[in-house]
Amino acid sequence: MRAVILAAVAVAFSWPALAADIEATSRIDTVTVYPDGASVTRRTNVTLPAGASSIVLKGLPASIDPASIRVAGEGTAAFAIGSVETRNVPGDPRPVIDAALEEKLRALRDRRDAAAARFEAIDRRRAMIRRYAEAGPEKLSPQSRPLDVAQWPGAWDAVGEALAKANEDLRLITVELRGLDEEIAALERARPQPRSPGAPRLDVTIALDAPSALSAALTVTYRVGGALWRPLYDARLDTGGKDRKPSLELVRRAEIVQRTGETWSDVVLVVSTVRVARSGGAPDLASWRVDFAEPVMSRRAPSGGAPPMSAPSPQPADAQPKLAEEAPAGEREARLDAGAFQAAFAVPGRVTIPQDGSPKAFRISSVTVKPALSLKTVPVLDPTAYLEASFVNEEEAPLLPGQVAIHRDGAFVGRVSLAMVAPGDKVQLAFGADDRVKVARVAVARREEEPGFLGSSRTDLREFKTVVKNLHDFPVRITVLDRVPVADNTAITVETLSRSTPPTDKVVDDKRGVMGWSYDYAAGEQKEILLAYRLKWPADREIRLR
Known part of the structure; x- marks a missing residue:
């Protein structure tokens, strides 16, 4: 029969006087690793005498969160679990020997x-x-x-x-x-890390009560720091051919590092996307008040008047009001953007993770999709067309931010970064340069006009032409990105001239001034994109582009 969990740490209630402590030997059976910690489950088999007794697990890591300890068990007869107490003790200075x-x-x-x-x-x-x-x-x-x-x-x-x-x-x-x-x-x-003399350890004492002598199996689960996992990905793209469509295999891996002070040997390993080190709820948002600034009083005492008032401490020009909880909470949320999505992956079989901090990676999932292929070029910065593959993340788990090793047609191309992608969102990965697409961007005209005798403004007209040619023997979709200046001052105007080729995307990725032209190019087809704009500003001022 399974015993009900009756206590966490140091639960206080009436309990019969305990017999002598029974020191139990436990082993780690299951470990769940989170991006910012780990949950460890130990198992121990004990023989309980009739009446009250206590089981002691000695020498556990001092980094255990006592509030996270939970105990469950089952035995040959029903028994009750009482209080669970922890006690910090000096560490064993003797070396750990394998x-x-x-x-x-x-x-x-x-x-x-x-x-x-x-x-x-x-x-x-x-x-x-x-x-x-x-x-x-x-x-x-x-x-x-x-x-x-x-x-x-x-x-x-x-x-x-x-x-x-x-x-x-x-x-x-x-x-x-x-x-x-x-x-x-x-x-x-690979030797176990030696304990520092006197380094604290943790003893866990579990109070039990059995109606008669029996055999029992207990599980003790707790959260411990000093462990994490990072997502790694392999993306293998087959660009296809005349007789087959392109395909993409995305392999998800978990790289695990642990310095918990425990040996994770031959354990069942689970990796989870749950963030356990974050707060349990949203931060408290205080009121944000605005009022008129009080005038700064002169430090010189007015004649015949009251004593001078002390002036407030001068603040830097860019100083912002300190909102005690807003800024830190915002930063933490930005770093932990995957908190709303949770998934767990069980690694097949049993594994061993060294406790010396050496990283160990496991393959946890893979999916093969039919991607949409396209090319992107930003000739104002680099006259190269880059192959991209896009698909929808149809897995139940989010793709957490991480590095992706990209392979194209069996060749390793390099590494790219993947942002967090929720289930149902679009994934877009770059797969290196495509030398079969020719891109050239040239300046066609530039004309600066100084103000006339009665003029009050200056102008600068610029015109560029981008030529893109598809040298493949099959059609491809190519996106060209370019930009015009964005004025931060209303006295400066930017006018896109009518002879410019209308963009298919007037604003790309919510970036002002950045626009895109996406077209389907037939085999051997060439297209020209014209971009012309005029800057206008007061004659008595100078401008700079940055």
Whole structure:
């Protein structure tokens, strides 16, 4: 029968006197990692005596949020869960030892010592061969009599062969030593992080009451800091051909990092989009008041009058009124833009996450879609057309902000950033330059007019022509982006001239002055886009474009 959860941390109520504490050994079974923390579930099997008793889980991380601890259980008979209490205790200064890992390290070090001994022996033999080779041929014969000249080539060959063999043996041992050093270094990095002497740990005591002796299985779940996951994506685009349509595979990965002080070994892993470190509700919005500014009184005392009033502290010209809770809350919300969407992904099988902060990535989902392909160019900045693929996010989970590794027709193109995309929203990814689209933007005319004898204004007329040609043997859709200046002062006017090619998008991405021309280009087709505008401003002022 399953016991009802009756308590969180330090719930106070009447409870029978407890028997001696029973120290229980637990193991981590399930971990749910959030973008800003983790939830850990431990399991322990205990034998409970009849009556009141308490189970103690010792040495848990001190970063556990005590208010998050929840206990549940089931046993061979019904029992009750009472209070759950926590106590900070000094950490165990003894090092954490992984016996299996230490045994591997000892074996590798023994192999390295043996290889180093062989290296030294062969190196000494090579030194002897070199000394032998440096001796004169007349001293190499038996009884130190001169060696016959006809035997010199044979002696040289023997010395050369022996030296070559020694060098090759040393090369092979050097490679072996390098490999052993790399294995040893990897295992040493994987060692459990040593506890700092006296670093606090947490003991959790669970009060239980059983009507009779029984066996029970308990689960203890708590939230802990020092862990997070980041989304990573692989986007693989097949641009298709005459006989097939383009397709795009988007693979979602979770990169997990943890420094919780616990070993997550052979656990069930779940990653969730829930933000657990944020506030539980919207911030309180205080009233924002406006009133007339009080005049600043002179510091000089008026003659025969009251004593001078102290003037308020001068404020910078750009100082804004401090709204105690508005600005911080706004910034936090901007960074955590995915809070309204929640999803969880269970990683298949059981996994191990090192506690040293080394990142570990898992594939958590993938989807194959039929994207719409188009090209975009911004010739005022870069006369290159870039391929883009767009599709609708039809998954139930949002695509969180992250880096996307993009591949086009099997080739790695680079990385782009993905903003948060909610279910049902459009995803647009860039897939590198397309050299089969030619783009050129040239200045056609520029005319500045100074004010006349009675004139009071100056003008500057500019005209540009953009030529785009599709060199593909199939039709493509190409978008050209360009801009005209935007006046921040009403005394400056910007007029788009009638001979300009009308844009298909008068405002792009809510950016004033930025416009777009999107057309379908047949194979080999070329189009021209003309953009002309006139600036006008008072003659006694200067302007600058920025």
